[in-house]
Amino acid sequence: MANTRTGRDTWRCKECHGWDYRGVDGAYGSGDHRTGIRGILGTRRTEQELVTLLRESAPGPSGGHGYGARIPEAELRNVARFVLQGTVDTTRYVDAMRRFQGDATRGGMLFRQGVGGVASCGSCHGDNGLTDPPMASMGFDDFPGAVARGNPWEFLHKVRFGQPGYVMPPLHGRANEADLRDLGAFAQTLPMARP
Ligand code: HEC
Ligand code: HEC
Numbered sequence: 634m635a636n637t638r639t640g641r642d643t644w645r646c647k648e649c650h651g652w653d654y655r656g657v658d659g660a661y662g663s664g665d666h667r668t669g670i671r672g673i674l675g676t677r678r679t680e681q682e683l684v685t686l687l688r689e690s691a692p693g694p695s696g697g698h699g700y701g702a703r704i705p706e707a708e709l710r711n712v713a714r715f716v717l718q719g720t721v722d723t724t725r726y727v728d729a730m731r732r733f734q735g736d737a738t739r740g741g742m743l744f745r746q747g748v749g750g751v752a753s754c755g756s757c758h759g760d761n762g763l764t765d766p767p768m769a770s771m772g773f774d775d776f777p778g779a780v781a782r783g784n785p786w787e788f789l790h791k792v793r794f795g796q797p798g799y800v801m802p803p804l805h806g807r808a809n810e811a812d813l814r815d816l817g818a819f820a821q822t823l824p825m826a827r828p
Contacts, residue, residue: 644700646673646712647790648668649661649670650671650673651666651672651786652784652786652790653723653786654672654720654723655674655723656668656671656672656673657672658672659672659723659786660786673716673720674720674722676717680710680713680714683712683713683716683717684706684710687700687701687709687713688701688706689701690702715794719794721810723786723789726789726810726813726814726817727785727786727817731785732785732818733781733814733815733817733818733820734814734818735811735814735815735816735817735818735819736814736815736818737815737818737819737821737822739819740816740817740818740819740820741822743808743812743816743819744760744777744816744819745760748804748807748808748812748816749804749808751802751804751807752802754816757801758776761823761824762778762820763776763778763823763824763826766799766800766801767800768799768800769799774826776823776824776825776826777820777823778820778822778824780820781817781820781821781823782821782825785821792804792813792816792817793805793808793813
């Protein structure tokens, strides 16, 4: 176990299973987030089995997660549905060199003009990704260019599902695989920080 995070961060699914959903087989198989825990992609459990797995206490051989004390049943069911229907094989988007396998030129057009009928990335983040989006937290510096290059799997997840607690519109169900790859490829050409 190389993952030394404690407190509230340890409750986040991604700390154990990875932003790429692949656990030990993915990006968290090494480095300071290393946990050695299996991924959630391609689980054979049913929705009901997953709800139970997440609700019941004490991590152990049965894999109980103990979220039942804090997260209502209906939300656990939503999380189970995400596991079954929302996860994707991220190797179809990001190669071993952490590069999005997309068309950056087309991605730039989507970034500026929008996709899926929601506000464009550029309208909130600026065309170069360095503008503070509406109601951003103080000192926000996780610019699209920084996240896309630093952690392409986190970028993909947040573009698909939004940023919890903020107004960013999720593209899951609105953008197709090529759109997401292209957006990622373009974002990896953006500056990571303000000059
Ligand atoms: C502190 C570490 C930790 C966190 C946080 C965590 N898990 Fe797990 N999870 C595990 C372990 C360990 C197992 C493996 C149990 C086993 O192998 O039987 C597991 C198993 C699973 C499985 C079953 C995989 C399979 O092959 O069937 C799913 C699905 C899952 N977790 C989803 C989640 C979700 C969703 C969250 C966040 C709400 C989450 N986990 C948070 C440690 C964690
Ligand atoms: C309606 C405004 C809005 C739109 C449209 C929008 N975002 Fe965001 N985005 C935000 C806000 C607000 C945050 C969170 C700011 C904060 O954490 O303080 C955010 C956060 C982010 C983050 C950082 C997440 C993190 O880890 O902190 C990335 C990356 C990002 N957006 C990329 C995109 C991309 C790519 C698009 C287009 C597909 C997009 N955003 C569209 C408002 C928007």
